[in-house]
Structure formats: C-alpha cells, structure tokens
Amino acid sequence: METGEDLNQDFQPSSESSGITIHLDAFQGPLDLLLHLIKKEEIDIWNIPIAHITEQYLEYLQTMKDLNINLAGEWLMMAATLIYIKSRMLVPQEQSAEAQPEEEDPRTELVYQLLEHQKFKNAAEMLYTREEVENAIWNKPPADVLEEGQDVVAVTLFDLLRAFHEVVQRFEAQRVMEVAQEEVTIEQKIVDIRTLFLVHDKILFSSFFSEARSKRHLIVIFLALLELVRLHEVWLYQKKAFEEIQICKVKETA
C-alpha cells in the first residue's frame, strides 16, 4: 500500500511539494522534443543513433520531473517506445540475416511518425502566417465593436430577468411615495428610450429604472426595452457573465 502511494507520488508530483505544477503538454509533446533533439544535434533522420537519442530523451524527462512538470502518459509511452527500439537493435540478427536480409529497421515507424509530425508543424506555421496577415485586415467593423479589445458576453433571458428582479427588489426596499398613478404606455416609453439614446450610446441597465415611481412603471420600462431589443434598436451585453448589464444603441450601418 505504502509503496503504491510512493510510486504515484513519483509520476504525479503533488502540487503541494513544491508549489507549482507546470503543464508543459499544453504546448508540446514528445514528438516535438525528439524533433528538437534531432535538429539540435544535426542528426540524419534516416540513421538515428537510437541509444544516444534515448539517453537524451530520458534526461529531458528527468529534468522535467525535477521541475515538477506534469507529464502526460504519452511522454512515458514514447520513452517505452525508444527503449524498445533500442533493445531490438541490440538483438543480434545473424540467424535471420540470410533468410530475411531485408528485415525492417525497427526505427522506420518512428521516422515516418516524425516526418509526418514535422509536415503538420509546417502546415501549422503556414496557418500562423496567414492568420498574421488576416489580422492586418479589417472588414466593416461588426456592430459589436464596443470597447477596445474587450470580449463581451451576450445577455441571456435569465440574466435579464435576474437583473430586473434586482431592480424591483431595490425599488421595493426604498419605496418612494406612490404619487398619483400616471398612465405610461409602452409606446410612450419606447419613444422616451429612443430619445435617451439620441444622446447616450450606452446606459447601465440598473440606472434605467431610476425615474420609475411605481412597480407598474418599472414593468412598462422593462417591456419597452424588450420591444426595442426585438426591433434590433438596442442590444444588451455584459463584460463578463453575472456582471452589470449594459444597454447599447445598435449603430446604424454606416
């Protein structure tokens, strides 16, 4: 039981022991390391000195373990593959040498895997360059360009209802005297909101209701707002989920 735990500890260094666990495999895998070694040592891919490369590979693996880098299973798989190839190359082939003179080199499969990987790395480079170029080009700015470089989250109906619920609660908490019930219609409110947006580009959802004097009034404003959303005259967004909802005028297509 104890030894089993020790072994686990070895393969998955606990983050408590040294503080940080680095997840290297988010960026590169064992094939990338092998390609790196081959390029660094200017090795002929068709004649890989497997013992040497295996040794180097295991050294890197040890360093990564020392650095508490979390190694995914494929790193150990590759280590096993390398050791297997190495052992097969050590087996004397005398007895089969004459019968099967063309016995396949145990390295071949790995070589093709490396070439294939390099091929797609090159294709990825090409995509990278293309993306770079595309980043220097603008189309008509989409209507949702608001504040520079900021991602915004579309508001769901539930966010909206929650926000409205908060508004109603706040209203009830500080209940102002209900002055003579003036009848406000949704149509009227829509006109009011449109006027507001002539001056403002965006308004905070919660501040929208400050002038309301009755619960009915609140609901009318809310419905007017929904109608304007439906008509694509305004749209609602938040910088992050659960953040304050902003109401923004939809800019007319220039």
Add this chain to the structure above:
Amino acid sequence: MQAVMEAIIYVADDPVKAEQFKEVFPEEGLDEIEEALKNLVDSFNARPGGMMIREVAGGYRMTTRPEHHERIRAYLKTRPNAKLSMAALETLAVIAYKQPVTLAEVLAIRGKKSSTALQTLLERKLVAILGRKQVVGRPILYGTSREFLIHFGLRNLSDLPTLEEFAQMAGEQL
C-alpha cells in the same frame, strides 16, 4: 450592375456569393453576374485606394488593405486579436488536411492529446462536427468550417498549399 454589386459587398456582413447577386439581378444569367463581378474586382483593386475586394470562402468581401494596418490600428486603438496557440494551429492543420477526421486520428499524428485544442477550435467555430465514423464506438468526425476559410482568408480548401509541399519541406529540415 457593377456599382450595385460594389455597394452590396460594402454593406454585407459576410462574403457575398455570385448566387446571392443572382437574387438581386434575377434577369441576369449567372455567367453575366460572374463576369461583372470579375470586372468589378479587377477595376476596384486596380485603383490604389485603402480598400480592396477579396474573394473569401466562395464569396466577395470588402476589406482594408493590409499595408495600412499600423495606422488603422493606431486609430482604432486596438491590439491584434487573440491568436491561436501553436497547439491549436497544429490540431487545426491536421483537421484541415485530413478531414473528416476523428480525435484519435489527430492524436496519432500529433503524438499527444488534443482535446483542449479541439475545444478551443470548436468554440471559435473554426472546426465543425461533420458526423460520426461508422466504426466501433462511432467516434465523432471533425472538419473545418466556413469560418475557417474566412479566418485564414481562403477562397476554398484547395486554396491551401498541398501536403506534399510540407512533406518536402520536412524532408529538407530533417
């Protein structure tokens, strides 16, 4: 007709296809429309302006010219968009060239798990689910989307360099 086409390309949110112009000019044949489009693109791009018309994802769209990007960025005060990570680009390259492809097949080529990268690609709508492979376990098949073509400024998939070119490069690099 060319003037209207230019205006439509300008107001469109997405690249406009020749077939879409056919709806606007029902009296014209598709051949005439394509001919007019070609002339429009040629004459528009011949003038040394700040804009150009590009063929992207099977349609036409108006964009700024790349050589002005620094000044435009200075005006917009924006940073370049979040770029894809190398892991995501590699995964995307495999999917683009091997589609329809399963996650297991991507793993075999990249030699490492690619589920996080794939997740990013799905979220950014560069990759789409094409169906399921008719083998045991019926794994999901992935392929690139129209958004992929737009994102990388490609007319269609055959606009990509061939894999042989990259194989040749790999042979020279190793």
